Amino acid sequence: MGAFWHSFSDLAAVERDGELVIERGEGVHIYDDRGRRYLDATAGLWYCNVGYGREExxxxxxxxxxxxxxxxxxxxxxxxxxxxxxxxxxxxxxxxxxxxxxxxxxxxxxxxxxxxxxxxxxxxxxxxxxxxxxxxxxxxxxxxxxxxxxxxxxxxxxxxxxxxxxxxxxxxxxxxxxxxxxxxxxxxxxxxxxxxxxxxxxxxxxxxxxxxxxxxxxxxxxxxxxxxxxxxxxxxxxxxxxxxxxxxxxxxxxxxxxxxxxxxxxxxxxxxxxxxxxxxxxxxxxxxxxxxxxxxxxxxxxxxxxxxxxxxERLPERGLGLESELATALAPLAGHPLVEEVRAGVGVMAAVQPSTEAIAEDPSLPTRLVVACREHGIMTRALATGALQISPPLVMEDADLRELAEGIGAALDAIS
Ligand SMILES: Cc1ncc(COP(=O)(O)O)c(C=O)c1O
CATH class of the missing domain: 3.40.640.10 (Type I PLP-dependent aspartate aminotransferase-like (Major domain))
Structure with missing residues (x-):
């Protein structure tokens, strides 16, 4: 690791495990410097509402x-x-x-x-x-x-x-x-x-x-x-x-x-x-x-x-439609044994909450889940409760929603 001091980071952990360099974005996807593609489940830090790569x-x-x-x-x-x-x-x-x-x-x-x-x-x-x-x-x-x-x-x-x-x-x-x-x-x-x-x-x-x-x-x-x-x-x-x-x-x-x-x-x-x-x-x-x-x-x-x-592109209206589509896409994850609840349904904001008991037993669980999501093509992060943040760009299509839910489901399976 070089001179860059990462925000909200455990510097020792970043020095030990290395950093992940994001190189470009296109629509709802981002790519790292090794060419791996991720669906951006968080729109950066809740901001990229119009998606990446807008020429205008x-x-x-x-x-x-x-x-x-x-x-x-x-x-x-x-x-x-x-x-x-x-x-x-x-x-x-x-x-x-x-x-x-x-x-x-x-x-x-x-x-x-x-x-x-x-x-x-x-x-x-x-x-x-x-x-x-x-x-x-x-x-x-x-x-x-x-x-x-x-x-x-x-x-x-x-x-x-x-x-x-x-x-x-x-x-x-x-x-x-x-x-x-x-x-x-x-x-x-x-x-x-x-x-x-x-x-x-x-x-x-x-x-x-x-x-x-x-x-x-x-x-x-x-x-x-x-x-x-x-x-x-x-x-x-x-x-x-x-x-x-x-x-x-x-x-x-x-x-x-x-x-x-x-x-x-x-x-x-x-x-x-x-x-x-x-x-x-x-x-x-x-x-x-x-x-x-x-x-x-x-x-x-x-x-x-x-x-x-x-x-x-009427994105605020699109956001209203996406609110229920996102909740519907994520709902099945609530049935996963590792998941305590899925909070969704108000806005294009959701959280997949791993069991708080499991987190108490193993505080590294949210981080491991985030890493597993990356391995399954989904970029997300853990919120204050250890839940996965889901706040994608407002330009998500049906196929993207499927990719999101399937990727998180596969990550949950992988660490179960
Ligand atoms: C509700 C709320 N207020 C304030 C802030 C701070 O914004 P910034 O990180 O741009 O300084 C954030 C950032 O996520 C936020 O979520």
Missing amino acids: IAEAAARQLRTLSAYSTFGDLANRPAIELAERVAALAPVPGSRVFLTSGGSDSIDTAAKMARRYWQLLGRPDRTLFITRERAYHGMHIAGTSLAGIEANAAGYGTFVGDVLKVAWDSAEALREAIALAGPDRVAAFFCEPVIGAGGVFAPPQGYLREVREICRETGVLFVADEVITGFGRLGDWFASRRFDLQPDIVTCAKGITSGYLPMGAVIASPRVVEPFRAPGAGMWRHGYTYAGHATVAAVALANLDIMER
């Missing part, structure tokens, strides 16, 4: 690079692709009249949302509203804010306290949120962070009525409702945003990934008029926040080309 995105990037690669968007500066992208995203946003703050990825978006929420309350003369409430199992990225908001314990462990003002509640109980707000005092709480469907925590859809109830509790108590749609935005939940599908009308939406399908890195924070208002009031002054690559012209051009494809 590459051309959009090349065109923009020749015109203006990038320029600062601080203060009054802007560029055409960034302006156009903000308008496009605002038009798709769950709340009309929203504004779009561009970032470089999901963790940036979470940091921005946390600072935006606190600044909002400051501007309203309520500086004590600094508390954030988050859910067990939550993944909100790996910046300092996101690490502090993490509901996946292992992701927050070992650093001490970064942001102290965080309360964690059960992921599936609206009552727990109500109690936490009452206990802290509503005048202390800035925002509630909520993934409409929990992703990296293991793919857990909200219980019936949960999202409606937590939304209502936030409304009653004035707490800002932040929908973390880094995974669920841009088609994966069968609509442009899960918040649209479930009519959440969030105060703030964080997104990333599908906005460019990962062709270049980008994130965004969509702020509803309620949140924007105090920032644009006379006397609000400068909000000293922003990133060098916010509104990067070439990334924005890529995002626009990606949205063109999503619109033309």
